[in-house]
Amino acid sequence: MEPDPPPPPPARPAGHGSPPLTRSTRYHRPRAPFCGVGYCTNCLVRVNGVPNVRSCQYDAAPGEVVEVENAWPSARFDVLAAFDVLFPQGIDTLRGFRRPAFAVPWYQRVVRRLAGTGRLPNPSTARAPSPGRLVTTDFVVVGGGCAGRAAAESLVAAGHRPVVLEREPRTSPVPGAEWFPGTTGVFLPPPRAEALRPFELIARRSDGSALDLRARRVVVAVGGYDASLWFAGSDRPGVLTAEGAERLRPVERPGFDHAVVFGGGPRTLQILERFGNHVEAVVAPGAIDPDVARRASELDVPLFPRTLLLGVVGRRSVRRVRLAPRGGGQPAFSVEADAVVLAHRRLPHPQLFFQAGARMEWRPDVGAYGPTVGPSGATTVPGLAAAGESAGAATPDRARASGVAAANAVLAGGGWPAPDPSPPSALHHELEGYYQELLSTGPGPGKVVVCPCEDVLLGEVLEATERGYRGIEVIKRYTGLGTGLCQGRYCLPDALLVLALREHRTPREVGYITQRPPVVPTALGALAGLPDDPEAAA
Amino acid sequence: MSDMPRRPYRVAIVGGGIVGLFTAYRLLRAGAGPVVVLERGFLSSGASGRNGGGVRQQWDSRVTVRMMREAVQEWRHFGREFGTNVWFRQGGYLFLATTPAEVTRLRQVTEAVRAEGLDGRLLEPSGALRYAPSLSLDGIAGATFLNTDGTLYPFPGVWGVYEAVRALGGEVRLGVEVTGVRTEAGRVVGLSTSEGPVDAAAVVNAAGGWSGDVSRLAGLAVPNVASRHEILATEPLKPFLDPMVIRLADGLYFSQTMRGEVVGGLAVPHPTGTRAGVPTSPAFLRSMSRSLVRLIPALAPVGVLRAWSGYYDDTPDGFPVIGEDPRLPGFFHANGFSGHGFMLSPASSKRVAQSVLGEKTDLDPALFSPGRFLDPHRRGEAEGLQPG
Numbered sequence: 047m048e049p050d051p052p053p054p055p056p057a058r059p060a061g062h063g064s065p066p067l068t069r070s071t072r073y074h075r076p077r078a079p080f081c082g083v084g085y086c087t088n089c090l091v092r093v094n095g096v097p098n099v100r101s102c103q104y105d106a107a108p109g110e111v112v113e114v115e116n117a118w119p120s121a122r123f124d125v126l127a128a129f130d131v132l133f134p135q136g137i138d139t140l141r142g143f144r145r146p147a148f149a150v151p152w153y154q155r156v157v158r159r160l161a162g163t164g165r166l167p168n169p170s171t172a173r174a175p176s177p178g179r180l181v182t183t184d185f186v187v188v189g190g191g192c193a194g195r196a197a198a199e200s201l202v203a204a205g206h207r208p209v210v211l212e213r214e215p216r217t218s219p220v221p222g223a224e225w226f227p228g229t230t231g232v233f234l235p236p237p238r239a240e241a242l243r244p245f246e247l248i249a250r251r252s253d254g255s256a257l258d259l260r261a262r263r264v265v266v267a268v269g270g271y272d273a274s275l276w277f278a279g280s281d282r283p284g285v286l287t288a289e290g291a292e293r294l295r296p297v298e299r300p301g302f303d304h305a306v307v308f309g310g311g312p313r314t315l316q317i318l319e320r321f322g323n324h325v326e327a328v329v330a331p332g333a334i335d336p337d338v339a340r341r342a343s344e345l346d347v348p349l350f351p352r353t354l355l356l357g358v359v360g361r362r363s364v365r366r367v368r369l370a371p372r373g374g375g376q377p378a379f380s381v382e383a384d385a386v387v388l389a390h391r392r393l394p395h396p397q398l399f400f401q402a403g404a405r406m407e408w409r410p411d412v413g414a415y416g417p418t419v420g421p422s423g424a425t426t427v428p429g430l431a432a433a434g435e436s437a438g439a440a441t442p443d444r445a446r447a448s449g450v451a452a453a454n455a456v457l458a459g460g461g462w463p464a465p466d467p468s469p470p471s472a473l474h475h476e477l478e479g480y481y482q483e484l485l486s487t488g489p490g491p492g493k494v495v496v497c498p499c500e501d502v503l504l505g506e507v508l509e510a511t512e513r514g515y516r517g518i519e520v521i522k523r524y525t526g527l528g529t530g531l532c533q534g535r536y537c538l539p540d541a542l543l544v545l546a547l548r549e550h551r552t553p554r555e556v557g558y559i560t561q562r563p564p565v566v567p568t569a570l571g572a573l574a575g576l577p578d579d580p581e582a583a584a
Numbered sequence: 585m586s587d588m589p590r591r592p593y594r595v596a597i598v599g600g601g602i603v604g605l606f607t608a609y610r611l612l613r614a615g616a617g618p619v620v621v622l623e624r625g626f627l628s629s630g631a632s633g634r635n636g637g638g639v640r641q642q643w644d645s646r647v648t649v650r651m652m653r654e655a656v657q658e659w660r661h662f663g664r665e666f667g668t669n670v671w672f673r674q675g676g677y678l679f680l681a682t683t684p685a686e687v688t689r690l691r692q693v694t695e696a697v698r699a700e701g702l703d704g705r706l707l708e709p710s711g712a713l714r715y716a717p718s719l720s721l722d723g724i725a726g727a728t729f730l731n732t733d734g735t736l737y738p739f740p741g742v743w744g745v746y747e748a749v750r751a752l753g754g755e756v757r758l759g760v761e762v763t764g765v766r767t768e769a770g771r772v773v774g775l776s777t778s779e780g781p782v783d784a785a786a787v788v789n790a791a792g793g794w795s796g797d798v799s800r801l802a803g804l805a806v807p808n809v810a811s812r813h814e815i816l817a818t819e820p821l822k823p824f825l826d827p828m829v830i831r832l833a834d835g836l837y838f839s840q841t842m843r844g845e846v847v848g849g850l851a852v853p854h855p856t857g858t859r860a861g862v863p864t865s866p867a868f869l870r871s872m873s874r875s876l877v878r879l880i881p882a883l884a885p886v887g888v889l890r891a892w893s894g895y896y897d898d899t900p901d902g903f904p905v906i907g908e909d910p911r912l913p914g915f916f917h918a919n920g921f922s923g924h925g926f927m928l929s930p931a932s933s934k935r936v937a938q939s940v941l942g943e944k945t946d947l948d949p950a951l952f953s954p955g956r957f958l959d960p961h962r963r964g965e966a967e968g969l970q971p972g
């Protein structure tokens with residue numbers, strides 16, 4: 047089979063009406079960049095024979111072979127997209143395909159063929175494991191944003207040379223720190239109390255190798271990300287998170303002309319500042335902040351506070367956005383738009399804290415779990431501190447202050463100031479009531495794909511609860527929700543809120559979302575190249 | 585859940601994994617009377633939700649081959665009986681040997697398999713490529729293959745049996761921990777639980793890796809040992825690998841699931857017992873990746889998506905423990921399934937149910953009975969083909 051022509055260069059993919067980059071696994075729905083930060087499955091391509099490369103994170107050089115995955119003959123016209131039309135209610139792989147007996151092996155072959163994204167890498171890409179490095183140090187700071195930089199600067203000022211891991215490849219180092227750009231901390235097991243350097247941290251590098259860090263103390267300042275939302279067509283090209291919009295739509299040549307921005311808070315303000323001339327409307331689940339309202343009125347952008355986003359209309363791209371005033375009684379209406387930018391909710395990255403065994407607690411303000419932290423950012427794991435969004439800091443100033451505090455916490459001698467758990471709060475997250483209304487209104491026609499990695503439908507989740515399956519862990523295993531390449535980042539936070547409604551419990555009671563390592567997929571070749579354990583050899 | 589009924593149960597089963605649920609199903613089908621399954625976690629929280637989904641009939645012992653052959657027939661029909669698809673796919677099992685001694689071992693296994701009427705084949709190294717073309721033959725000295733072995737997707741197995749148990753009137757209590765075994769005059773009369781006492785004429789210990797703990801609650805010393813095994817899944821790829829592959833030398837096993845993920849593990853040493861919980865270790869990620877990439881070099885750029893671990897429930901001779909404990913009438917074992925309890929459950933549960941109902945089973949007491957470990961003159965036979 048001839049390789050498909052290369053998709054448009056990654057920096058400016060899939061704008062208004064431009065072709066999708068790939069197709070989804072089950073229903074072969076068109077997929078174009080969504081998150082912009084390398085987590086979702088919407089921009090996977092095959093580069094030089096290596097499958098599942100996130101094009102939003104990859105600068106293809108001239109001469110590299112970029113191929114479309116999961117579509118034939120092309121991502122734009124994909125024969126198997128017929129499945130999406132033929133099975134409007136979805137394909138039931140759990141209970142369908144059981145009869146007649148003689149056909150079962152045949153079903154199996156077809157279903158198996160449909161699964162999976164990308165083919166095995168070309169044998170020519172086979173290489174020896176990329177040799178990794180062992181780095182021993184006193185202090186590691188994971189994340190080189192506002193908070194992490196502030197922490198690193200404080201540590202340097204105190205006469206240390208901290209190791210800083212920063213996911214972005216092009217960032218300016220903190221002078222005096224050992225700076226690892228393009229490096230993501232992926233696994234932080236619980237510390238070994240008796241060891242000289244109790245922490246072991248595995249990190250993934252952009253050159254395909256891995257690091258094994260041994261440290262005395264760790265500051266995790268890995269920030270957060272913009273969440274998704276459940277509505278009909280939420281997986282359509284043109285639906286983006288705020289980060290996705292920022293990353294993929296440079297101001298000088300935005301890929302959308304008139305976007306609906308969802309959310310009424312600080313992220314929406316940032317989007318208005320950046321793309322104001324290309325925003326059609328601001329829609330929010332609740333009230334809209336006064337400074338957002340002010341800026342919007344300067345830009346002549348209409349506001350729709352307390353409004354449900356029912357869905358988007360358009361098969362290959364967004365053409366209209368269906369909205370309904372909350373509170374019932376008033377009819378749904380549509381707004382012409384070619385994009386939806388989700389700016390309503392930022393969630394902290396909890397994985398490293400959970401892996402390390404830190405106590406996690408429900409934060410009703412964000413509607414998500416985060417580590418229990420004290421005033422200094424200390425977690426319940428001695429030697430592990432949180433800073434920035436991980437510690438609940440919402441503004442750059444607060445993030446910097448929390449970085450300094452975390453540095454002081456890991457520098458202090460004596461006992462570790464283990465934090466007390468926050469008292470349970472009666473607060474509800476804004477989206478709880480929102481989803482209650484959305485479910486009773488019904489999101490309208492079309493598939494509501496709640497897990498775009500695995501093409502899991504809202505109906506499947508609701509059916510599972512009707513059958514009596516309860517709790518996020520079971521629903522996840524029952525439906526496949528959250529088991530795909532993004533590891534549930536974009537569906538499980540909303541699933542918690544929706545399941546809480548269905549089960550008549552609080553989201554906290556619906557369960558914790560287990561975070562299995564690694565934080566992001568890490569190549570077998572990188573892990574294979576990790577150096578032998580020096581302590582095992584000793 | 586203070587409304588938990590206390591009685592009257594004919595059988596109370598400790599553990600809502602595949603073994604406990606399947607046992608409940610068999611008992612209810614046999615009309616045993618009221619049955620309750622007590623599970624302290626969520627459905628599939630134990631090994632039944634953490635395993636590799638392998639189903640094989642290649643074993644050292646002909647007894648095991650025979651029982652697994654029966655289980656394979658059951659898995660083939662599972663969808664029609666239980667209404668959910670386990671997607672049992674008979675892509676075969678390919679065992680790889682790296683030394684002449686291992687080749688000899690595999691030859692013996694193939695002889696046992698063929699003696700039971702199955703089409704096991706001993707292969708030259710190059711023959712292995714026919715079944716798994718992506719393998720690197722570097723260091724491979726020989727192989728065996730059995731085409732009716734296969735893999736399944738475990739979760740729908742749990743859901744299907746769970747729903748069948750409930751449809752037959754069985755109770756499955758989730759989030760209820762068994763904290764004690766109640767006895768009167770030297771026989772079982774019920775259990776103590778986190779939700780209060782339960783009365784039952786018979787108790788089945790189907791607690792998987794925790795079965796030793798549960799037996800000890802009843803004051804019974806047992807040789808079962810919980811050993812933690814780690815496992816990982818890669819990004820899902822289009823189908824490229826049909827069989828489950830096992831390398832004897834380091835116990836590496838892996839297959840490609842119906843979802844496209846390469847799922848597999850390899851044993852790294854851990855302290856025994858259930859205290860550690862179910863974490864992942866850097867040592868596992870490193871050795872597993874090295875071993876896998878050595879065997880399939882093309883996998884090097886493929887990402888590990890997630891890793892987890894679970895408990896095997898090991899016995900000294902590698903055979904499970906099925907039947908009534910001679911020291912405590914009314915206390916039945918359905919445990920010691922090592923890394924193979926899922927595949928065996930349709931067949932093992934029949935024997936467990938028979939023994940609870942006082943019927944005769946076809947099990948050799950020297951190999952399966954709980955009492956065998958009490959016998960100083962116990963026969964030396966063991967099931968040693970444990971990896972995968």
Ligand SMILES: Cc1cc2nc3c(=O)[nH]c(=O)nc-3n(C[C@H](O)[C@H](O)[C@H](O)COP(=O)(O)OP(=O)(O)OC[C@H]3O[C@@H](n4cnc5c(N)ncnc54)[C@H](O)[C@@H]3O)c2cc1C
Binds near residue numbers: 760927
């Ligand atoms: C990594 C790994 C890979 C494996 N691969 C395979 C494979 O490929 N093929 C195969 O056939 N098998 C495999 N196995 C083994 C298989 O998973 C187990 O043998 C099987 O699931 C055992 O089922 P079970 O019901 O006995 O135990 P479990 O599923 O562990 O269920 C026992 C249940 O008992 C509950 N429990 C324990 N104590 C109490 C208490 N006091 N009160 C109430 N409830 C309690 C636990 O919560 C648990 O849910 C693997 C296992 C692991 C860990």
